[in-house]
Amino acid sequence: MKRMILFAAALCLLTISCTTVETVETTVETVEIVDGNLTVQGACGMCKTRIEEAALGVNGVTRAEWDMDAKELTLQFDSGRTSLDDISKALAAVGHDTDRDMADDEVYAALNECCLYR
Numbered sequence: 001m002k003r004m005i006l007f008a009a010a011l012c013l014l015t016i017s018c019t020t021v022e023t024v025e026t027t028v029e030t031v032e033i034v035d036g037n038l039t040v041q042g043a044c045g046m047c048k049t050r051i052e053e054a055a056l057g058v059n060g061v062t063r064a065e066w067d068m069d070a071k072e073l074t075l076q077f078d079s080g081r082t083s084l085d086d087i088s089k090a091l092a093a094v095g096h097d098t099d100r101d102m103a104d105d106e107v108y109a110a111l112n113e114c115c116l117y118r
Contacts, residue, residue: 036075036084039099043117054094
């Protein structure tokens with residue numbers, strides 16, 4: 001009887017320890033962060049905020065800093081998710097000309113007076 005109890009206990013432990021191991025495959029996405037620059041027109045601190053926020057609003061942009069004096073936007077972005085052309089179009093859409101795209105006259109005219117640079 002003692003042997004039967006020990007055998008049953010060993011069988012239970014063996015059953016519990018033999019669980020199914022499931023292999024999960026994951027895909028690692030390659031991210032290539034690149035630096036880039038765009039010349040962006042603007043005139044004031046409000047422009048700086050608008051330009052940087054518009055750039056950072058583009059999916060894949062991780063850094064955007066606009067130098068008001070140099071009119072230069074310094075960027076870091078994932079080249080697999082966006083491009084300088086996409087970022088430039090986003091800036092033009094909020095009223096700021098770039099070296100690649102020009103803002104629509106109606107959008108530009110709606111900017112605050114202190115932001116007008118043309």
